[in-house]
Amino acid sequence: MTEWAEEKYQSILQIVPTVSRETAGALMAFEEAVKKWQSHINLIANATLPELWTRHILDSAQLAEFKPQAKNWCDIGSGGGFPGIVIAILLKEQSGFHIDLVESNNKKAAFLRSVSAEFNLPTTVHTSRIETSYIHINKPKIITSRALASLEKLFELTQPWFEQGATALFQKGRDYKKEIAEAEKNWKFDFEVHQSKIDKQSVILEISKIDSRKG
Template identity: 55%
Template sequence: MSDWREKRLRQVLPTVSRETVTGLIGFEDLFRKWSKAINLASPATLDELWERHIIDSAQLYPLFPNAQKWLDLGSGGGFPGVILAILLKENAGARIDLVESNGKKAAFLRTALAQFATSGMVHPARIDAVWAKIPTPDVITARALAPLKELFALTEPWLANGATALFQKGRDYRREIEESRDGWSFDLVQHPSVVDVESVVLQISNVRRNSAVK
């Protein structure tokens, strides 16, 4: 039976399958269970888990619904990586790589990907340690990981080869954009967040390091 969570999800993804809805609700249950043992997200946000984390993550999928290769950096408690992995089951042949250096969180991510039969892989390593291991994806995601100019440095090997980034940013995003322009050139599209009027999804492509940056 439909509940408020499905209704809210369909506002963002109108054609999502019932199977996928069930998977996302199941992930919420798994997340809450593991959160009792390890810190997967700020306790202050758990009362709004569906909106603050799951819907916030799901909004990325319709921006590139046909992308086949995804990469999520600093996956933490699975946002947006595991949410995208579950949604990607509706896109035949699509897969996602998740990079998370924290061992306990990486274990949770592996459990989640396996439980929901997703086409994903967890890399328990630092981001710079997997540059050569993970081929250039279509889309790179990162949520609450680092300032924008640091994200450019962390993702440069992939962005320079044609990947597009979807970086989720909060109210200080304008300052981060301006600070980044001193060292980097890039194409930018700003997508309003569906969960917070002060937040955005920054769609970034054609990233080039300015000659003065080392």
């Protein structure tokens, strides 16, 4: 590895201590793929491109440490592959692992399919709205979402999967307490708050057993 690549490898080890050099190399190759496609379609905010490795890849990678033995994952609003593709790269060697990626934007879905093929990832890309994807995605164990919608809206979108026993890992920013308070007006749910390893103002909400208060 070059000195530059070695620094990145050491940084991912701080997040996922068991990651191999080969897997870290795949993450670096994915980083380059994002940069290449970014010139054609808006995968991430251009202002965050210089921080792609830390702000997007490492931030996504920390989710893989929560439930590494879970087989069936579902990432909604997958966009540029954060966190879905990053999780797929990290967990692809786990026996039986598979992740469904839901993305309604055709161009972004094409990107997801391209990198999934390039890195031989165990993914299925669904070019559809989340509300119409339930019939195709059965009983995911883990649901992930990053910068997609408010917590209350996420509950509305994912309730059918929670009813099948899913657990959610939702990445949230500084207003997460406000989002929890708003969601509690209409929903009952069990949750744990985990501090992000990347951004002190961000958290990961681990949520299970949601139930609507509306009856």
